[in-house]
Structures are given as C-alpha cells and as structure tokens.
Amino acid sequence: MELAVDIVGGVLLAGGSIFLLIGGIGLLRMPDLYSRIHPAGITDTAGAGLILLGLLVFAGPTLVAVKLLLIFAIIFFTSPTSGHATARAALAAGLRPLLGRDMNKPADGGDKPSKP
Amino acid sequence: MKHHRVLRIISKMLIPYIMLFALYVQFHGDFGPGGGFQAGVILASALILYGLIFGIDAAADVMPGWVLIRIIAAGVLIYGGVGVATMMMGGEYLNYSVLAAEQVAGQHLGILVIEFGVGTTVAAAMVGIFFAFAQRGSEDDD
Amino acid sequence: MMDIDSLYALLLPATVAIPLLGAVLIAVVGDSPNQRETITLVTAGTLFITVLALAFPFQLGSVPHVTLAVPIPALPILLRIEPLGLTFACVASGLWILNSLYSIGYMRGNKEPHQTRFYICFALALGSTMGVAFAGNMFTLFIFYEMLSLSTYPLVTHHQDAESRRAGRTYLGLLMGTSIGLMLLAMMLTWATAGTTEFKPGGILNGRVPESIGAILLLLYMYGIGKAAIMPVHRWLPAAMVAPTPVSALLHAVAVVKTGVFTVLKVSVYIFGVDYLNRLWSTDVILYIAAFSLLAASIVAMRQDNLKRRLAYSTVSQLAYVVVGAMLASSAGVMGAGLQIVMHAFGKITLFFCAGAIYTAAHKTLISQMDGLGRTMPWTMTAFAVGALSVIGLPPLGGSWAKFFLFLGAVEADKLVLVAVLSVSTLLNVFYLLGPVLRAFFRPLPADAPTGRHEAPVASVVPLCLTAFGCLLLFFFAGSLYDALLPITEGK
Amino acid sequence: MFAATAIAILLTMAMALARAFIGPTVFDRVLAVNTFGTKTVLLIAVVGFLMGRPAFLDIALLYALLNFIGNIAVLKFVKYGDLGVLTAEVVRARGGKRR
C-alpha cells in the first residue's frame, strides 16, 4: 500500500513538475502576451492540478486533503479569471495580438487599438 | 469593474468563503505567532476585493470611514482591555493566568481575546489603508 | 524677637527689592507721568535711606549677610556688606535720586517717547547695581552684573531706530560676550579650583591655585569685566552714546561703568588678594594695558567734537585709572582706585548732566557750538567747570585725592613710566575737559544765537548743581571715605 | 521526491521571473508575476510536505487568495492609474478636480 502511494504520488508529482517546466518554457518562448497566457495556463491547470493531486495521494483522507482540495478549488476559480482579466485589459489598452503568420514580426509592437 | 462579468461573478462567489477562512485562521491562530495578523489581512482582502470590483464607493457604503476607524480603535481597546482585566484581577498587565481559575485556561482565553483584538484592528487598518489610497481624488480634502 | 543682625540682614535683599518693587509699581501706573515720576523719586529716596541704614551696623562692626538661594551646592546667591560695596551702594543710590530728578526734567523737556519703559528699566538697573554692590560672592555679582546689562539694554536702544539697534548690539554683544565668554569661565575655573567664589579679604586663590593658572585667571577676569572698558573692549561705551543723556549719566556715573571698575577692584582685592596679585606676571601686563588705555583714550577724547563722545572717551580713560590702581596691588593703589570710583562718579555725572542740560536748553551737541554758552547758561557751565576740574584731579575738588593716591602708588612701586603716563594724561585731561569751559566763558556768542539766560528746566539744573557741589564737598570729607575704605587696603 | 518537485517549481518560478524582467509590456509582467504567485502557492504546499509540516497549507491557501486579489488590483491600477472607480468622464461630470 505504502509503495503504491509512493508510486502513484510520485508519478503525479513528476507529471505536474514536467507540465510546470514546459509551461515555464512556453512563457519564455511564446511571441506575444496572448500566446503566453496559454502556457501560463498549463502551469496553473495541469501542473498545479497534478502536483496537488500527488500531494493528495500522500496526504490520504485527512484534514490536509481538505485543504489541498481547497487550494485546488481556489486556483481552479481564480486562475482563469486572472488570465481572462489580463487578456481583456491588454486588449482594452490596445495591445494587438499577433495572428496567423505574422508571428515572426517584432512582438507586441501594436500601438493602435485594433479590435477585429 | 462591476461590468466585468467574469470578475464580478467569481468574486461574489469567493468572498463569503474568504471571510470564513479569515475567521478560521483567527480562531485557530493560537498554534503559531500572529494568527490575528493573518486573519485580519485575509478578512480585509475580502472587502478589498469587493471594493476593487464594485467600486470604492460601494465598499465605503458597507464600511464607512468613520466606522472603520472606530473598529481599529475598538481592536486596540479589546487588546488593552484584556490587560486591564488582568490588572483588575490582581495580576500583572497581560498576565492571562489570572483570567480563569486554571492558569492554562486563562492563558488560552487571554490569547484568544488578544488575537481577536489584533485581527480586528489589522483588518480595519488594511481596509482603511486601501480606502485611503483608492479613494484619493474622489473626495475633496481640504 | 529678631536680633538686630538678622533684621539688618533683611535690609540687604531689600536694597535689591525696593527698586524692583518700584519698577513693578511704575509698570502698574503706566502712562500717568506724575504718578510714575513720584514713584521713581520715592523709590530712590527709600533706597538711599535703606542703604544708609545699613551703614550703621557696619560701623558697629557687625557684618549682615543673607543667603537667598543655593542653585548649585557651594555656589549660593549671597549678599553681604563690606566697605567697598557699601561705599559704592551709597554713591549709586544717592546719585540715583539726583539722576531721577534730572531725568524728569530731561525726558519731559525733550518729550521723549516710551517714558514708562525708561523708568522701569532705570529702576531695574539700580536694583541690579545694588545687587552688585552687596554681592557676597563672584556668582552673585555675576548674576546682577548680567541683570544690569540686560536692564540697561532697552535704555541704550531707547530710540528704537537703526542706529540705536546697532549700538544696542555692540553694547550687549561686548558686555555679554566678555562676561559669558571670559568672566563666567574665570568664575567657573575659580570654583573648580578654589571650591568657592566667595569674596574674602586677602583673596581665595592664595595657596589654592598655582600662580600660573592665577595669571590666566586674572587676564580672564580683567577682560571678562567688559563694563570696566579696558581697551579694546571699550567700544560699547562710545556706541551707547546714542541713548538719552540721563542714560549716559547712568552708564557713566551711577551704575554701569562703575559696576565694571567696582568688580575689578572686588576681584583684585577679594578673589586674588593684593599679595597674590603681586606674584602674578599678568598683573603688570594688565597694568600697562590700562596705562596705555588711559593715555590712548585721552588722546581720542581730544579729537572728539561731540561733547558726549568726548565725555565717553574721558570715561574710558578715567576707568583705566581704577584698573591701574587695582593692578598696582598696593595699599595706595587700592585706596586710589576706591576713591577714584567715588570721585569720578560725582565728576562725570555732573558733566553728563550738563551735556544733557545744554542739549535740552540749546539743542547743542557739539563742542564747537558751545561758544559763549557760559553767558546764557551760567549755572550749567559753572557746574561743568567744577566737574571737569574734579575729574582732572585738581584741588579743591574730590578727584584730586584719588589721583594723589594713584600717583603715590605708582611712585611707591617705582614705576616711573606709569608716573609719566599719569602726568601726561592729566595734562591731556586739562586740555579736553577745560576746552569747552573756556569756549563757553571766553568766546563770544554766535551772532545769530539768542541772548539772555536760557537754562534747562529747574529739575535738571538743580541736580547738576548738587553733584557739582558734591565734588567740592568730597574734597573736604575725603577723610571719612578714606577711613571707610581703609580695611580693604589692609587685606582684612 | 518532494525536493525534486520543489526544484521544478523553483525553476518555473525563475522562468516566470525572467519573463517579468523581460516584459516587454506591463501585461506580460502582470502575467508573469501572477504565474510566479501561483507557483509560490505550490511551493509552500510542497515544502510543507517536504518538512513534514502540512500546516503550511493554511499559508498556501492564504497566499492563493492574496495572489488573486493582488493581481486584480494591479490590473486595475494599470488600467485606471489608480485604484478608484471614477473614470475621467465621471469626475468631469461631477465638476471635481483630478490629477
């Protein structure tokens, strides 16, 4: 049983960690704000979710599990809200997203409001 | 930001639970230092979130400045009141042991009330600081 | 029942309190001239009587003294009678009566503003002077010395214009600067080394303070007593001439400079003691500085056309006589110095009264304008002549005794340079003090001047005649003064 | 295992921090800081387990909340220049003065 916990929990933690790192890389690699929100989202959803799940496995049915679930719930509610609010504010401020094939142009050069 | 539907609805959902969490930290704070501080900050954050979304004026309607400042004061009075109580009961200032028949119980009671005072003051002070900056420009200050 | 000594002891603080009380009363009645002046005169009279009353027990050999407070352990505020102080108090309080009388005439005659303040400060100055006179230790003397500076400051700046403000700055700057910077330091050193600042016959430093330090102390004291106007700290005195004439009289004769030389004498006799003084190298230094001061001031005085300024420099010169006497550190010197304080007071007050009277009656301030004044103001100019002769030191006037003892001291000490200086100075005195007299009596009036008698108000003329008469009397009654002062020369 | 996870979290945080420095827009920085914040929550939780002190979870919970509210506040500040709700038009209509 203990071994199973270790294995399942470890795998979950490892998976979460990988998602986190990939998200972090994406945050650096993506060309503009809007495309960066996507990998940032991975870290909050898949990354955070798997890690919390892993911890949950280790915690077992205790008070700790309740708190882990609560943290999960809070991230689940607030992360998309934050991402959405950021994107919306950027759009409202006139930041033009790079679309389609013009990705290779200098990023974030948009200075005119260009809401399609 | 009231018309920001996502923020509005998510915040409305969260606020009651944030407040409950604040009170949970408040009353379970005796296992670590500064439970009252944390609780106060969390409680304040609930109202601050409300103010951010629904506007400072709406938040100030719920918690007007004159109430806020009195709550700050009341918190300090609660804190000091415990001390006065211990003095009245023949102990030194803030010597909680004299508060109850049993020393440990007295200490628990004393800490609980003290932390409550701290939490109250911190919460109100944080909201007050938020108002003080957020309200700038919306009132004539002469 | 109180014994007689403690009763007399009460009179000591009374000499300070009476003028202060007078000042308060004057302040209360405020701008009512008659009441104000009545109070002034009554206060002056009361004070004089009080001082005289103090002379009695002293004659009988008792030494009333009283401790007012002890702000710092071994540093009490102490009042005590001794011959020099008593003499000084008698002269000051006596002359105050005349000065008050004279002031009334002068101030009314010239319609001076701020008269209430004038009388208040006058009274305060007198109270301070009494404190100086009866100070039982250097600390007490210092306090009243400073009080005197402060209370005379409003008198100097009486006219409240730019010039008097400037003069006031010089006045207070030099007096407080030297007293705080040097005298206070000297006193602190005295206290630190001798453990007391009490005035004791024979001095307190002897045997307690090595002569090397004593010599420095002497320099500190002598230059710390700015009111003695030893060159180069004499500049406040001519500057203060902007004040109304009664103030000048107060400064020169009654209170301020007299306080200065009185302090010099007290310090010399009761802090250092004649014997100790004789062993200090700086005694001679001060002596010759004073001698130089004496001569230089005379020369400067000769070049002044403004009568009051000439008198001021004359004062600088005459004060140096006192310092010379003290620094001779011999019986004759000390006696000469003591007499000089009294004699000069009478002589110089007469001269200032006359200057004021001339200003009041003829509105003249320059000596070159005084031609023929002897005819229109015979009383005044006669008194002026008497005062001048006394200051010069010619018999049969009081001043001659002082000069005699000073010459005697110089000769005894074998200081021939000093003898020469004193002689030359006397000659110079003759020139610059008798010059105006000769002009007034032997030159014709200017053509455009009004002829006929035109004296100052009686309130002014009577005092100046009285002081002139005093100069004369002092010549004949110098014996009792000599007797009174004798103890201080004997170091007892 | 927890330690490895913590290191992964720290690396992610470092990358977020790098993005916060690079920007280039203020919104990129907001995004990066927000990401940094949620990773802090995870870090606190994992470190709690690492040290055998799951009581740290209360702090993680608190941090998650504050991170969200802080993010909203920053966005609002970026948008309006202050935390107030009054837009320039409203102030002008009221006849008030405003920087």
Next chain:
Amino acid sequence: MLLLSHYNYWIAFILLLVGLYIVVSRGNLVKKLVGLNVFQAAVFLFYISMGKIIGGTAPIAEPGFTVYSNPLPHVLILTAIVVGVATTALGLAIVVRINEAYGTIEEDELDERDEPGS
C-alpha cells in the same frame, strides 16, 4: 570559509546596502520608500536567519516536533514587519498628499517649488 559560514548575514548585509543606496540615490519618493522596504527586509531576513537552528522547523507548535527554530526572533520580526507596513502605509499616504500639494513626487522638483514662495 568564515565568509561562507555566515552567508546569511552577508546576504542581509548586501540587501541592507542596496536598500540604503536606493533611499539615498533615488529622487522619486515612492522609490525611496521601496528602498526603505528593501532595507527593512534585509533586517527581517537577518533576524529570521539567526533564529534558524539547523534541523529545526518553523516555530508553529505541533505534536511530534521537539526541535524548533527559536521562536522569539519570529515573534519579534512579525512585530517589526507590522511596524514596517505601518511605516510604508504612512509614507505612501504622505507621498499621495505631497503629490496633491506639489503636483510632483520628485525630490529636486519639490525643492524647486518651495524655493520661490518661501
């Protein structure tokens, strides 16, 4: 070796200098406050790290732990942080009012604007 053994103090010390440098070198009042916060944070760090016992854990009472970090520095620093927050809040409040009164929060401009009218 000696330097490394006290690395926590050195970090605090460097932070301290950085904060002080910001306070002194920046003309913007808000940046000054930021510097002040860094400066204070350095001291908090110093306290917390000195309270750390090797192998100890955070001073929250829980059954099963016997070696805690010395709790006192934590208590102290909690208090100090509260003081620091209050200071920052007050400082910011004053800056806001300075901005309202002067229209700027740059130190040199403030001095300029006070000169003529003084």
Next chain:
Amino acid sequence: MTNQADASPEPAPGVQGWRVVVLVVVLGGLWLLLSGFFQPLLLALGAASVLFCTLAAWRLGILDGEAQSFQHLWRAVRYTPWLLLEIMKSSIDVAKLTLAPSLPINPVLFPARASQDSDLGQVIYANSITLTPGTISIDLEPGSILVHAITETGAADIESGEMDRRVTWMVDS
C-alpha cells in the same frame, strides 16, 4: 470601451431564503472541515463566524442567484470531470507545441457562439475556455465570446460547440 460591449442589465438581486440556508450549511460544513476540532468553544466560534459571513454577504449584496447558485451544484459536479479531461488533453497538445523547435503556432482570434442566457452561464463558459489550455476568452459580448486560440485546432474544438452545449445544459435548463 470594453464596458459598452459588456453592458448587460444588472442581475436582479433576489435574496431567496433557501439560498441563505444553503450558504449557512455550506459555510458551516467548510468550517468543520477546516477546523477538525469539536470543542464547544470552537464550535460556538464557528457558529458565530458562519453567522458573521452570511450577514456580511447579505450586507455586501452578494447573496443572489448569480453567485450563490446552488441549484446547479449537481450538474456542475457532472460537468467538471469532462472539463478536467479536456484540460488534460489540451495541456498535452499545448505542451507539445511549446517544445517543438519550430514553435508551430498559428494564433487566431474569433468570436465563439455563447448560447447561455445568464451572465453566470456565460462566465462559466468563458472560464472553461480559459481553463482549457490553447484557448482563452478575451471579451464577453451578448451571445458570443471573443476567443484567442493558439492554433486552428484549438479554435475548431471550441467552434464545435460541445463545451457551449454542456455549459448551457448545466446552467440554463
């Protein structure tokens, strides 16, 4: 300028008794979960805390159907696993994308149909979109949501309308 597009009528604030009761129950349960202590003092404090929170929520005016919509709880529970699965799938997609050396992205911006009647429904849909990596909702307009997708595949997923249907089912029926 965003406000114009977003301007929808204010939700009618209707405080219904049963919502209050449910909120009290939920809060109370949460307290017990968090606390784990059942001493009388802490229970009393918990009761007081729940009461305080409920009163505060009422005073803040957030006790309406929009936020405390407990009637959808059961359907939400059924929706969530599907959403989580979607999230995992998209996460892997975007992860591959990120790691590909050529970074083969092709961002598109398009309005997605939102068939929910209520603000609540639209918000849930919008957040679901954002939670799913590869797509983010940028703006809410009546009947549609402006979406930014990092590839055309992600866009196609949304445009297929399955998520829209599921959210509408959850909230609006």
Next chain:
Amino acid sequence: MIAEWLAMPALAPVVTQLPALQVVIPLLAAPLIIVVGHARLAWALALLAALAAFACAIGLLFLVLANGPISYALGGWAPPWGIEYRVDLINAFMLLIVAGSGAIILVYAPRSVDSEIARPRQTMFYALFTLCLTGLLGILITGDAFNVFVFLEISSLSMYALIALGRDRRALTAAFRYLVMGTIGATFYLIGVGLMYIMTGTLNLADLAERLPMVTDPRPVYAAFGFLIVGLALKAALFPLHLWLPNAYAYAPSVVSAFVAATATKVSVYLIMRVIFTVFGREEVFGDLAIGYGLLLPAAVAIVLASLSAIFEQNVKRLLAYSSVAQIGYIVTGLTLATTTGLTAAILHLFNHALMKGALFCALGAIVYRVGSARLTSLAGLGWQMPYTSAAFVLTGLSLIGVPLTGGFVSKWYLVQAAIEYQMWWLVATILIGSLLSVVYVWRVVEVLYLQEPPAGRPPVQEAPLSLLLPTAVLALANVYFGVETSMPLTVASRGALSLLGLGE
C-alpha cells in the same frame, strides 16, 4: 506627603501597577479618543490621560526615591524571559519630564489646534498625540531592548503623522524626510539589538549588561554598539544626522513643535545613555571601544555649527530647531565625558532643555495663533502688543543662553565643570562660544520683538488668550524656578549619574 500616600495599604493594588499604568492609560486613551470621535471630548480625554500619566510619573519618582528601582514583569513572565518594565531614578525623572510636558502642552493645545488644524482632523490629532506620548513613555519605562524598538516606532510613526498635519505644504516633505531618516535610525537600532541577541540570547537590558562582558569575540560587540549608537543618534538628531529636524519642527503644528521639541530627541538621548552606561558599561565604551571622541566631536561641532545656523535663520521655528540641535550637542557632550559631573550636566540639561523648548515653542505658538506666521519679520513690534507672551519668550531665551537664575545656567555650569575636570580647554571654549552664539540668536528675536515697528497695515495684535498664555507662563517660570531652587533636579541628576556609572545610588 506623596511618599506617605504611596505607602498607604489601601492604595497598594494601584501602586504596584503604576509602571504598567504609566503606559497603559495613554495607550488606551488613544483608541478611546477615536471611538468617541468628538474634537473637544477628544481633547479632554487626551488631557486626562496625560494628567494621569503625569501622576503616575510623580508616584514612580517618589517610589524610586524612597525604595530604589522598581521591576514590573509584564504578563507575569519573570525577566529576563518576559518583558520587564524597570524604573530607576533616571527614567523616572525622564517619565516625569515627558508626561509633564505632555500634560501642560495639552492644556495649551485646544486654541492653537483650533486655529491650525481643521475640525474633522482634530480627533485624529489628539489620538496621535496621545499615542506619541504613549510611545515615548514606553521607551522610557521598558527594560527590554526590542520593546524599546516597538515604542520607538509607535512614537515616531505618530510623530510623522502629527508633523504632516501642519498647515504649510512643506510639513509634508518634512514629515516624509523625517520618516525616511527615522526609519533608517530605527532599523539600525534593530540590527544592533539583533546582534546583541545573537551574542547573548537575551533582550533584557539588565541581563544584556551581565552577559555582554562574557562574549569573547569583540567584533560583533563593536558592530552592535555602532549600529545602536548610529541609529539612536539619527533619532536624537545628533549632528551631522540632524538634517531632518529643522523642517520637521518648523512646519509641524505649533503644539506638535512644542511637544516634540520638549521630549522626542531627549528620549533618544536617554536611550543612548542607557546603551552606553547600562548595557555596555562605561569602561567598555570609553575604555575598549574608545568612542569618546567619536561622539564628543560631533556634539561639539553641533554646538557651534547648529548655533551658527540658528543665527542666520529667518523662520523662528527653524531657529529654535537649530538651537535644539545645538542643545542636543550639549547633552551628548555631558554624557560623553562620562563622569559624575558630566552625566549630572547631561541629565540636568535633558530636563532644563525640555522646559526651555517647551516654553519657547508654546510662546511662539501663541504668536503664530495671533499673527499666523513664525517668520522673524512678522514678529516685529509684538513685544509691546503681546507683552506677556514676549516676556515669556525672552525669559526662556535667557535660560537657553544659560544666564544665571535660569535652569540653563545650572546645566551648563556642570557641563563646563566636567570639561574643566578633564582640562579640556577647547571644550570649555566651545561650550562658552555656543552660549555666546545663543545670545546672538536669542537677541535677534528680542530685537525684532521690541525694537522694530509693527509692519505697516497689520491691525493691532492682541495678547494671546489665557489658555495659551497660562501654560506658556508656567513653563517659562519653571525655567526660573528650577534655576534657583535646583535641589530636586540636581538631586535626581547627580544620584542618577552615580547609578549610571555603577557607583551606587
């Protein structure tokens, strides 16, 4: 008589609590004032609290005089583990000064505050004032190094806020600069405390004193000492760390200027004294650490340079502020000499300077109340129009100079004696030069008051109202009273000096 009352058994429950009450009463009064929320009531409460604190201070002083030092264990935790309130002669005396200043300035406050601070802010003003008083009293009474920090910041924060309430916009910049400097000072102090804690594991001042000598490595001890002294010197405005002070005093509301000038820097100097003599010990500091000159030189420079600055100042509040910097120089000079005489002088001057600056700023506040400005030019001719206020100013000015029969003389006397004992002639000269310079700056004001015509077009100015005049007069006359009847301050100061030097009380 007071001693007998204090010994009455019926009063025992109160008397044993006096050390706590000293701080708790004003501490609780501050929030109570806010709860009450009415300007006049706020003032009444503040005054009551200050009077109560004053009474406590008197009681404590008598207790200490009769029975020696008092120790009070806060929360019942015995020292050195808990926070100890420890009252000995010196801090009992300081408590008396601070509480007394607070009480008398609060009597003075309402009229002045009415004219300088808008009504809605007055409640906050009194609350802050009371809080500031609390902080200062707390610093004095506590025997715990960290607790000192807390009270230091309570008083400082409320002081910044109080200063920012000034009418002139420069009050804001002054408050900000004070805040930055003050915070740096406090943080330095905190570092010093931390270092001492690392070395000794205690925060109790008395306990520190016992354990510090056992520390083998001297470097952290030096570092701790340096941080403590620099931090406190910043708070005490010791030259050249005084730059925050002039504007802070000048643009604060008059009441605040008076209170802060009378108390705040002095409390910091007291702390310096404690650190040097109680914690580290005279031998350690002046023997091993050899910092005598490190403090003495700045103090001496302060005396001269700050007095010179005062001379060229056109704003009388700033003039007095610079004078304060100079006076701090005197006090620090006294304590650096570290002899009985020197310390006596320092403690005496702490007391006398509080009286002086209290009176001067009160008189000036009364003038500002009537003419609305503290610029030198606007004081012209007031000597005759506000005779009593002006007289109070002049009288106290004399004390500042150090004229005999005033308090200032006594302290300077001892200071010079201390310098003479060391045969430090340059120091003697410096002190006397400082006095001469103070003659100049005091006299500049006197001249303007009495010898200049009022500016044309200014309507006649009335004498200040009684509520301003009376406290001013009491303070001014206290300067004279304690210049003549010096036994109380002198006894306390000399016994305090002995105990600081470890020569017994």
